Amino acid sequence: GQQLNQSPQSMFIQEGEDVSMNCTSSSIFNTWLWYKQDPGEGPVLLIALYKAGELTSNGRLTAQFGITRKDSFLNISASIPSDVGIYFCAGSSNTGKLIFGQGTTLQVKP
Amino acid sequence: DTEVTQTPKHLVMGMTNKKSLKCEQHMGHRAMYWYKQKAKKPPELMFVYSYEKLSINESVPSRFSPECPNSSLLNLHLHALQPEDSALYLCASSQRGPDGGELFFGEGSRLTVL
Numbered sequence: 506g507q508q509l510n511q512s513p514q515s516m517f518i519q520e521g522e523d524v525s526m527n528c529t530s531s532s533i534f535n536t537w538l539w540y541k542q543d544p545g546e547g548p549v550l551l552i553a554l555y556k557a558g559e560l561t562s563n564g565r566l567t568a569q570f571g572i573t574r575k576d577s578f579l580n581i582s583a584s585i586p587s588d589v590g591i592y593f594c595a596g597s598s599n600t601g602k603l604i605f606g607q608g609t610t611l612q613v614k615p
Numbered sequence: 616d617t618e619v620t621q622t623p624k625h626l627v628m629g630m631t632n633k634k635s636l637k638c639e640q641h642m643g644h645r646a647m648y649w650y651k652q653k654a655k656k657p658p659e660l661m662f663v664y665s666y667e668k669l670s671i672n673e674s675v676p677s678r679f680s681p682e683c684p685n686s687s688l689l690n691l692h693l694h695a696l697q698p699e700d701s702a703l704y705l706c707a708s709s710q711r712g713p714d715g716g717e718l719f720f721g722e723g724s725r726l727t728v729l
Contacts, residue, residue, distance in 0.1 A: 547705050547707075547720035549720070593657055601670075602660060
């Protein structure tokens with residue numbers, strides 16, 4: 506079945522540093538979504554990508570839909586303590602299901 | 616604030632109890648979903664309703680029974696659960712069907728089975 510490989514699994518960074526995480530797959534996806542989840546809460550949609558090569562920003566967040574349609578990355582610039590959480594990528598294709606990556610746990614040291 | 620509302624936020628039940636989780640959305644979305652999530656793991660799809668009809672059942676045990684009374688409401692009926700069913704249950708909705716588009720999640724219902 507389809508799988509998404511998300512890396513890194515976890516990151517521990519200093520406040521103010523930039524962060525980068527990515528997802529790759531052997532399958533082609535039509536849509537890439539990036540979510541953030543705080544403990545005990547539901548995932549919150551950060552960025553949605555619909556076209557190969559698309560680069561989209563949301564404040565300090567930037568995400569890109571890979572040109573091969575098999576990968577995506579998320580960058581966070583100038584991290585702050587409230588960026589702490591688990592970040593999930595998710596992709597959808599013609600199978601009718603949204604496939605999630607395993608998540609990247611981000612910790613920010615003030 | 617999420618526009619997908621789930622109740623209750625927390626639920627503790629015994630293995631012989633019958634309870635229900637409820638979900639409501641008023642965004643006019645046509646697809647609604649139930650996901651199960653264990654700690655530090657990604658959400659796992661359970662059921663999808665598209666235009667109020669069950670379109671995907673991910674081989675979920677019959678002790679979980681979904682119901683979609685109308686396009687805004689989604690229920691998950693629970694009966695004779697096991698302790699390993701303890702998890703965060705997430706409801707989501709999307710404007711398009713399950714073949715793509717943005718999913719919006721509720722805050723989840725934390726279920727503990729004793």
